[in-house]
Amino acid sequence: MAIGIRKSEGSKQAGKAPIYIYDADQRWGTWQQRLEELIHYRYLLRNLVVRDLKARYKNSLLGIMWSLLNPLGLMIVFTVVFSVMSRFNNNTRYYAVFVLVGLVPWTFFTGALHSGAVSVVGNVGLVKKVYFPRELLPVTALLSNLVNFSISFLLIILFLFIFGIGLSRHILWVPAILITQLTFMLGLIMFVSALTVFFRDILMILDVLLTAWFFATPIFYPLEDLERPLTILGTTLNSAQVMRWINPMASIIDGYRTVLWGTRFSNGPVSMDPSYLLRTFITSAIILVLGYLFFLRAEPLFGEKL
Secondary structure (H helix, E strand, O other), X not given: OOOEEEEOHHHHOXXXXXXXXXXXXXXXXXHHHHHHXXXXXXXXXXXHHHHHHHHHOOOOOOHHHHHHHHHHHHHHHHHHXXXXXXXXXXXXXXXXXXXXXXXXXXXXXXXXXXXXXXXXXXXXXXXXXXXXXXXXXXXHHHHXXXXXXHHHHHHHHHHHHHOOOOOOHHHHHHHHHHHHHHHHHHHHHHHHHXXXXXXXXXXXXXXXXXXXXXXXXXXXXXXXXXXXXXXXXXEEEEHHHHHHHHOHHXXXXXXXXXXXXXXXXXXXXXXXXXXXXXXXXXXHHHHHHHHHHHHHHHHHHHHHHO
16 A cells, blocks of 8 residues: 655644645655655754764764774775785876775765665664654665765875875866765665565675675776777677666766876876766666655555564
8 A cells, every 4th residue: 555645735824834644545645745745854854864873883982983994994905905915006006095086985885775775674663653754764874874975085185185186176076976976876775775674685685786896896996997899789889888887886986086086097187078977877867766666665565564
């Protein structure tokens, strides 16, 4: 059974908060009604994000400083393993910065996806006893990890200056890249958060998928390394371009790296190709719509399955 949403006529009086009525005969209500409801619960969203951050660092000696220490530690490990031991860097300049610019968006992605997967099943008491838009739970997972990402991003800026790269006008691309990443991530989080309610095995499967996804994403190697002819159904394509199409995170991380660090063929940050970002954003928007529709389909069954 699906639950629709409509606003009570009596709630339009001045000075009174809107009253939302849930009608089982309607499907979901209009997009405008759902948006109005989400705006109405914005303070609850803020409280959920604060609660999530406090719970994450409760009894932690360093607290939110781990947002800096975690990517810093990973950067050191990857630099040693792939640069010193395996010589994987292939003379990539400032390899530590190269890796860090890829790791910070990736850890944001994996952290939000893990948090989002348990965002509904981890709040059984709220879901079964209190009404609020269930979409707030996956959005909370995204926003709380966005706070950590914002702090970690300061580490990137610090290392850009330490290595003499600095900031250029191309950093103005970062908000557009971030919006694309948030759109893609929210769609996936909506999907996995609902799916986990029905199949708890998703949590284990997600770990395996993210490990494979990590190696398929240009984090410790340049995307340019994949630029070789690839023939599919008689059509010759550039394999790096194909990777951008099938893996939005490859395009997103390469975008961050291009405007902050540069490319293998440049001496510093350069502008990115807008067509790459536009195609990735369109793909991300489609995933968001599909993920949200799946969440809405599954939402009426949450109380029964939890």
